[in-house]
Amino acid sequence: GESVGLHLPTLSVQEGDNSIINCAYSNSASDYFIWYKQESGKGPQFIIDIRSNMDKRQGQRVTVLLNKTVKHLSLQIAATQPGDSAVYFCAENGDYGGSQGNLIFGKGTKLSVKP
Amino acid sequence: GAVVSQHPSRVICKSGTSVKIECRSLDFQATTMFWYRQFPKQSLMLMATSNEGSKATYEQGVEKDKFLINHASLTLSTLTVTSAHPEDSSFYICSARREEQFFGPGTRLTVL
Numbered sequence: 001g002e003s004v005g006l007h008l009p010t011l012s013v014q015e016g017d018n019s020i021i022n023c024a025y026s027n028s029a030s031d032y033f034i035w036y037k038q039e040s041g042k043g044p045q046f047i048i049d050i051r052s053n054m055d056k057r058q059g060q061r062v063t064v065l066l067n068k069t070v071k072h073l074s075l076q077i078a079a080t081q082p083g084d085s086a087v088y089f090c091a092e093n094g095d096y097g098g099s100q101g102n103l104i105f106g107k108g109t110k111l112s113v114k115p
Numbered sequence: 116g117a118v119v120s121q122h123p124s125r126v127i128c129k130s131g132t133s134v135k136i137e138c139r140s141l142d143f144q145a146t147t148m149f150w151y152r153q154f155p156k157q158s159l160m161l162m163a164t165s166n167e168g169s170k171a172t173y174e175q176g177v178e179k180d181k182f183l184i185n186h187a188s189l190t191l192s193t194l195t196v197t198s199a200h201p202e203d204s205s206f207y208i209c210s211a212r213r214e215e216q217f218f219g220p221g222t223r224l225t226v227l
Contacts, residue, residue, distance in 0.1 A: 043218035
């Protein structure tokens with residue numbers, strides 16, 4: 001299930017299940033979006049990105065969906081594994097119209113995978 | 116992929132002292148580097164954009180005289196927290212831009 005902690009929403013899933021992490025972004029002019037994974041005590045790690053001219057992009061075990069109408073982004077992780085446990089952040093391009101300038105990060109979701 | 120390092124990974128200092136954090140792009144040149152701050156259970160907040168050979172651009176609310184940024188070469192940017200206080204304790208993360216942003220491993224600063 002999904003719960004909201006003091007600052008960080010948490011999603012708990014069973015190993016092998018699919019995970020869906022959601023993100024609402026702020027500016028309709030954003031044209032580039034990225035999902036990052038951050039493990040405890042480490043820097044963010046790039047997972048997958050998508051440009052605003054697309055609504056879906058697939059990677060290895062991950063899929064990003066973009067709904068520009070409601071300014072919503074989601075990350076789907078197939079067959080979630082214990083190693084997927086981390087905090088996931090979406091980020092939008094703050095330099096609107098640029099290739100990738102400043103990034104504006106969302107609040108993050110903590111994914112916990114139960115074995 | 117590109118590698119970005121930070122040094123030190125952890126630092127503990129006394130209140131009132133200054134601390135320097137280094138960010139290096141190890142296998143590529145970066146004209147632009149970014150410095151972020153992250154408090155526990157919170158997201159990354161951009162502090163400043165560091166451009167090689169020019170002054171850094173600070174985000175609103177970030178004191179440029181307290182957080183000194185120097186980007187003297189295409190592979191090195193430094194962040195100096197001057198006269199650090201306990202409220203400056205945080206996780207500081209840098210990133211370097213090539214086609215995309217590559218993040219360093221972060222530096223945990225604890226000010227006693």
